[in-house]
Amino acid sequence: MESRVLPDGKAPGPPSFMKLLKVDRELLVTHIRNVQCLLDNLMANDYFSMEDAEIVGACPTPPDKVRKMLDLVQSKGEEVCEYLLHVLQQIPDAFVDLKPWLAERGFWPSELVRSRVVVNTDPVSRYTQKMRLEWGRDSKFIKSYTQREEMLLADTYTEHIMELVDFHDAALGGVSSLDSLLVDSTGVINVDGETVFVVGDAGVGKSVLLQQLQNSWASSEPGAGPRFFFPFRCRTFGCFPPAAALSLRELLFSHSCCPELEPDAVFEFLLRFPATALFTFDGLDELQSDLDLSRLPDVASPLQPAPPVALLASLLRGKLLPGAGKVLTARTGVELPRALVRKKVRLRGFGPEQLRAYTRKVFPELAEQQRVLSQLDASPQLSSLCSVPLFCWIIFRCLRGGPGPQLATELPLTLTDVFLLLAEAHVSRTMPSSPLRSDPQHSQAETFHTGRGPLCALGRLAYWGLARNRFVFGPEQVAASQLPEGALQLGFLRLVPEPGPLGPQAAYEFLHLTLQAFFAALFLVADDSVGTAKLLRFFGEGTARRGLRGLGCLGGCHGGKKDPFRNNDHCQFTNLFLCGLLSKAKQELVQHLVPPATLRRKRRALWSHLAASLRSYLKGLPRTQAGEFLQVQAMPTFIWMLRYIYEAQSQRVSRLAARGICANYLKLAYCNTCSADCSALAFVLHHVPKQLALDLDNNNLCDYGVKELRPCFGRLTVIRLSVNRIADAGARVLSEELTKYKIVTFLGLYNNQITDVGATYVAKILEECPGLTHLKIGANLLTSEGGKCLAAALKKSRSILDIGMWGNKIGDEGAKAFADALRDHPSLATLSLAFNGISTEGGKSLAQALQQNSSMKIFWLTKNNLDDEAAESLAEMLEVNQTLNDLCLSGNPIKPEEAKVFQHDKRFHF
Numbered sequence: 089m090e091s092r093v094l095p096d097g098k099a100p101g102p103p104s105f106m107k108l109l110k111v112d113r114e115l116l117v118t119h120i121r122n123v124q125c126l127l128d129n130l131m132a133n134d135y136f137s138m139e140d141a142e143i144v145g146a147c148p149t150p151p152d153k154v155r156k157m158l159d160l161v162q163s164k165g166e167e168v169c170e171y172l173l174h175v176l177q178q179i180p181d182a183f184v185d186l187k188p189w190l191a192e193r194g195f196w197p198s199e200l201v202r203s204r205v206v207v208n209t210d211p212v213s214r215y216t217q218k219m220r221l222e223w224g225r226d227s228k229f230i231k232s233y234t235q236r237e238e239m240l241l242a243d244t245y246t247e248h249i250m251e252l253v254d255f256h257d258a259a260l261g262g263v264s265s266l267d268s269l270l271v272d273s274t275g276v277i278n279v280d281g282e283t284v285f286v287v288g289d290a291g292v293g294k295s296v297l298l299q300q301l302q303n304s305w306a307s308s309e310p311g312a313g314p315r316f317f318f319p320f321r322c323r324t325f326g327c328f329p330p331a332a333a334l335s336l337r338e339l340l341f342s343h344s345c346c347p348e349l350e351p352d353a354v355f356e357f358l359l360r361f362p363a364t365a366l367f368t369f370d371g372l373d374e375l376q377s378d379l380d381l382s383r384l385p386d387v388a389s390p391l392q393p394a395p396p397v398a399l400l401a402s403l404l405r406g407k408l409l410p411g412a413g414k415v416l417t418a419r420t421g422v423e424l425p426r427a428l429v430r431k432k433v434r435l436r437g438f439g440p441e442q443l444r445a446y447t448r449k450v451f452p453e454l455a456e457q458q459r460v461l462s463q464l465d466a467s468p469q470l471s472s473l474c475s476v477p478l479f480c481w482i483i484f485r486c487l488r489g490g491p492g493p494q495l496a497t498e499l500p501l502t503l504t505d506v507f508l509l510l511a512e513a514h515v516s517r518t519m520p521s522s523p524l525r526s527d528p529q530h531s532q533a534e535t536f537h538t539g540r541g542p543l544c545a546l547g548r549l550a551y552w553g554l555a556r557n558r559f560v561f562g563p564e565q566v567a568a569s570q571l572p573e574g575a576l577q578l579g580f581l582r583l584v585p586e587p588g589p590l591g592p593q594a595a596y597e598f599l600h601l602t603l604q605a606f607f608a609a610l611f612l613v614a615d616d617s618v619g620t621a622k623l624l625r626f627f628g629e630g631t632a633r634r635g636l637r638g639l640g641c642l643g644g645c646h647g648g649k650k651d652p653f654r655n656n657d658h659c660q661f662t663n664l665f666l667c668g669l670l671s672k673a674k675q676e677l678v679q680h681l682v683p684p685a686t687l688r689r690k691r692r693a694l695w696s697h698l699a700a701s702l703r704s705y706l707k708g709l710p711r712t713q714a715g716e717f718l719q720v721q722a723m724p725t726f727i728w729m730l731r732y733i734y735e736a737q738s739q740r741v742s743r744l745a746a747r748g749i750c751a752n753y754l755k756l757a758y759c760n761t762c763s764a765d766c767s768a769l770a771f772v773l774h775h776v777p778k779q780l781a782l783d784l785d786n787n788n789l790c791d792y793g794v795k796e797l798r799p800c801f802g803r804l805t806v807i808r809l810s811v812n813r814i815a816d817a818g819a820r821v822l823s824e825e826l827t828k829y830k831i832v833t834f835l836g837l838y839n840n841q842i843t844d845v846g847a848t849y850v851a852k853i854l855e856e857c858p859g860l861t862h863l864k865i866g867a868n869l870l871t872s873e874g875g876k877c878l879a880a881a882l883k884k885s886r887s888i889l890d891i892g893m894w895g896n897k898i899g900d901e902g903a904k905a906f907a908d909a910l911r912d913h914p915s916l917a918t919l920s921l922a923f924n925g926i927s928t929e930g931g932k933s934l935a936q937a938l939q940q941n942s943s944m945k946i947f948w949l950t951k952n953n954l955d956d957e958a959a960e961s962l963a964e965m966l967e968v969n970q971t972l973n974d975l976c977l978s979g980n981p982i983k984p985e986e987a988k989v990f991q992h993d994k995r996f997h998f
């Protein structure tokens with residue numbers, strides 16, 4: 089449709105829109121679904137009369153209507169035809185299927201037609217437009233923890249580390265971007281499931297991830313991606329009155345977004361094309377913990393009123409709106425029936441790279457940015473806490489210059505410290521008589537003394553809620569907690585976004601569940617009337633309900649009983665803050681809230697309970713004898729125990745815990761241990777009197793975690809850190825520490841992010857640790873340089889038995905270096921150079937070297953580029969070498985007939 093030049097040099101005549109409508113008539117008949125919208129526009133510009141519209145309306149079927157309308161439009165000349173195309177282009181949501189056709193034709197209307205009015209009367213596209221507008225507005229700001237200081241999502245959002253996992257939580261690779269979350273090219277673990285299940289710890293950014301998804305949908309081009317977007321919080325489904333029943337239509341139109349025009353038509357469209365909708369459900373953990381989605385009855389009809397949670401379950405199961413996209417988030421430990429899961433994604437928060445990016449966003453001013461980055465670099469503990477975005481946000485507020493509470497630079501830094509600072513910041517900013525306003529040096533204790541009334545009232549409300557699994561508070565609960573005037577303005581509570589399930593009345597919630605837990609703990613500490621049973625209530629909460637005794641069974645170790653605290657992070661956090669607030673270090677502060685005698689009583693009760701349950705818990709952990717090791721399998725609850733102890737900063741309890749680990753092999757694989765947990769782990773393990781093997785495979789330690797483990801490397805002989813996002817900085821710490829003590833025998837670093845730089849550190853360990861027998865460094869980022877460096881170290885090691893290098897890229901150069909190291913090596917018995925890009929040249933060098941080796945027994949060369957020539961060299965080698973028992977060559981381009989020749993030799997594995 090653009091002006092072109094004809095081959096004879098003459099300009100073509102004006103394009104014929106009439107002809108276009110004629111040529112592609114049947115395509116238009118197929119794709120125009122909303123004739124009414126076109127009629128409305130034609131009439132609005134007097135191109136059509138009322139009578140014309142009636143003629144079209146009288147046709148029996150929609151395609152007939154389109155045909156009649158096209159006939160009439162064509163009969164009215166070029167301008168009307170052009171205008172029709174203009175409307176199709178201007179309301180893309182209504183005529184989305186025609187977008188490629190219009191683009192292909194290069195349609196560009198004349199000035200006259202462009203000046204004509206276009207009204208969008210298509211109810212579906214009006215609805216999606218309204219959604220885009222509302223969801224764009226709602227997701228523009230990150231709901232911050234201060235209400236006043238709202239942060240623009242676009243200025244703050246930093247992509248998290250997202251990892252695809254299978255049903256056993258084994259990593260399947262990263263999620264490269266938010267867009268790829270919904271596409272099927274990677275990570276599908278159940279083709280029949282419809283839900284992308286996103287899990288992660290408290291504050292790791294699940295809600296923000298959904299917010300970003302919502303925001304990018306709202307700002308995306310209509311026609312790209314889903315047409316409808318329904319964001320829900322699971323909490324909403326649990327807040328309806330017990331007898332509430334509503335239909336799917338009511339749920340969508342009354343509790344999400346209501347169509348302006350013809351709701352019937354919109355709903356009908358949704359039912360016809362369910363795959364055009366995307367639902368997000370945030371926080372499955374915030375529904376009652378005993379809710380079993382798989383037991384809820386199916387809601388058969390979209391018009392049938394049903395309990396709201398049954399609607400949720402039916403949507404997730406695909407019984408309602410089958411094929412609609414669904415993203416559901418939940419805290420770690422909450423399970424979804426496997427049949428519902430399509431993909432499972434684990435959110436890992438911020439790694440070092442993301443933390444730097446987030447820092448640059450929050451502190452755009454260069455000098456301040458540098459200051460914060462150097463503080464982070466100087467303190468791995470601070471960086472570890474910052475790997476959880478929620479804690480990072482709080483800490484960054486405290487790292488900001490200017491008046492207000494400041495983060496103490498001396499260590500240790502606990503989570504209680506961080507939340508106390510947050511509370512202090514709110515109190516000091518909003519209270520008119522705040523001592524901080526006039527005296528920046530004023531102590532934290534006095535700020536709390538001043539704010540005691542409202543803080544305790546908020547604590548009462550928080551406790552009331554947690555004790556009943558309630559996170560949303562109606563006006564009557566707010567009134568019952570006797571919040572003094574101004575307490576709401578402190579900014580710890582926020583209004584639940586409208587429309588609330590409690591109807592038109594205002595409902596409140598704490599800004600974050602961890603904050604509710606913090607306040608509940610503050611109430612338990614500060615309220616004089618709280619007795620021992622109440623104080624310890626959340627320790628026994630889950631156990632009592634299931635008839636289990638004490639914490640001895642929390643590990644889920646007895647007869648496969650479920651860990652009762654798995655879904656109850658808020659209880660765990662309350663206990664954690666309780667330990668922090670009742671710690672010795674906080675005594676001075678807490679004395680301003682509670683009389684000394686009460687404080688002593690509570691401290692005594694907590695410590696004796698903690699010590700007793702710790703003893704019984706550790707005793708109950710399953711142990712197995714594996715060779716020289718007595719292995720103890722710790723559970724995620726063990727990590728919570730460690731966190732409690734660290735929060736309490738009690739050396740006495742930590743020594744007790746260390747003594748209680750009556751085993752020399754501590755297995756913490758798949759425990760969802762993050763870098764911040766390593767401070768707690770080291771706090772306990774450095775008291776272990778003997779040498780220890782530590783298995784931390786498949787967690788989320790990253791370099792910060794390795795740095796935090798520094799105090800205990802002097803005890804560790806076996807160190808398993810595979811699948812932990814460890815990069816070169818972590819390798820450097822390992823090198824510094826392990827070459828100091830020289831006691832390591834096994835180092836597992838499989839599937840991390842170590843490059844050739846890190847390989848030099850690992851090589852140093854291999855060279856200098858005389859007892860090292862096993863080194864696993866497969867699936868890292870090593871190239872030929874890294875390979876050469878490790879091979880040089882191998883040459884010097886007299887102790888090494890087993891090296892795993894699978895899945896690096898050392899190529900022929902690296903292989904040649906290994907060949908050199910293998911010649912006459914005294915100890916190496918197992919080597920894997922599988923999947924390393926080694927071809928004939930490298931293969932031949934290895935074969936020649938092995939002619940002069942009598943230590944190797946197993947050699948993995950699978951998945952390389954070895955051809956027949958290399959195979960022949962290896963066969964020649966086997967005629968000389970009598971010690972090599974297994975040579976694995978499958979996955980190489982060796983011809984079957986060539987392979988056949990060697991098949992008589994059982995040492996070859998093709």
Ligand SMILES: Nc1ncnc2c1ncn2[C@@H]1O[C@H](COP(=O)(O)OP(=O)(O)OP(=O)(O)O)[C@@H](O)[C@H]1O
Binds near residue numbers: 289446
């Ligand atoms: N990707 C991100 N970029 C920037 N800030 C983030 C990001 N993710 C989280 N945050 C910060 O962390 C806070 C907590 O995040 P969010 O509420 O999403 O956590 P969550 O995982 O949903 O927690 P919970 O399970 O406890 O509800 C946010 O308010 C924001 O300040």
